[in-house]
Amino acid sequence: MRLGELSEASGISAASIKFYLRSGLLEAGDAIHPTRAAYGIRHVRRLRLIQGLRASIGLGLEDIRRIIDASAGADASAEQRLALLATVQSVVLGYRGDGVRESAAVDDLVQVMGWADEESGARAAVGEHLAVMEAAGVVTDPAVLASYARAADAIAEAQLAVTDVQESIEEFILTAAIGMHLHNQLILALVALAQASHSIRRYGAR
């Protein structure tokens, strides 16, 4: 496959493909000779991944690069894919893993939910987030937190189910990232709906 054909196969303009090549998001094709290179199915898959992460989730190229870099050494094993999933999550959620903060609220939550009691980036993120919310004066009573946790548990389970499906690593990432994003958006829509209902309950018709 030459660049023009790759462009047709992926639906991405040749100019953009060149741009991705320059940016290092797409590896160069096998150079047949100085002015000709051959591209394969992995290039098409990579382009679909880039395009999907951009169009469906709105990730920037820097974030996409982070995910691609993490996927570089991963094989099809469950452990590797889960590690990759963690990376995807941290990118989609925008964590940059700065400070680790202890939190009694998080400890309680982990206990109550029966989650594995282990130090992780996610745990630090939750603790940090609660601190930010407290600082911002946003109330989070334990009952609400528990409710969130149950929803989160359900989402996590749904995500892990997807993990078992055997696909190319690119399809795996895309499925996981889009699933994550859609679940998130769904929750937000439900909150809006719940809020509309509560408003009507409280104050009659809007």
Added chain:
Amino acid sequence: MRLGELSEASGISAASIKFYLRSGLLEAGDAIHPTRAAYGIRHVRRLRLIQGLRASIGLGLEDIRRIIDASAGADASAEQRLALLATVQSVVLGYRGDGVRESAAVDDLVQVMGWADEESGARAAVGEHLAVMEAAGVVTDPAVLASYARAADAIAEAQLAVTDVQESIEEFILTAAIGMHLHNQLILALVALAQASHSIRRYGAR
């Protein structure tokens, strides 16, 4: 207060304030004479709102303008503020209110949750979102959906509690928008944590 003082009071550069004035995000001060204008506390509040929506939530100026426009005619009454809250929500969640789709799943959900059975933008959004997820091949079984709904209900309740606090309309918007955003981020962080736990449970230490 003159422009320079407004800049100092708000911590926003005079050049940016001028930009906001040109953009129509900030109303002009009272013109004392051709080359001098006076600004008041409402200008400071408006700037804080703009800055807060941008810095804390990452909203674009167009979105901020939508919220500000909606707040223009609102008084301090509960009904007005709830309507305003709905606008803030639609902007933060990125709804543009296109097509209304009927959905049996949403009807069931509303029934089960005991939510007010009324047509709303949010209800259409949920239905539409479920359709998108189905189209994308993302699984959403009823149990997961119910779990989300309970979490959403809790969030909605927490948000409404904030509604009762009497503040300036700008502070009200900022509190609501930031609260909304933080609750959302919190859920995402919890999902990450839950997923990490499930991974550990399933595959041992990472």
Added chain:
DNA sequence: GTTGTTAGGATAGTTCTACTATCTCGTGAT
């Protein structure tokens, strides 16, 4: 009353992101 620093208003320039277009050169196919 003159001079000089500053406010206000308008216009143009900058930075960042993600491309897109152009230009050149070397081939390979006709």
Added chain:
DNA sequence: ATCACGAGATAGTAGAACTATCCTAACAAC
């Protein structure tokens, strides 16, 4: 022989959100 096409490099574009510059008027100090 020629001619279009691929590869590489460089420059241009568009939108968003500022930022800098310029000009004029006027208040403030001397």
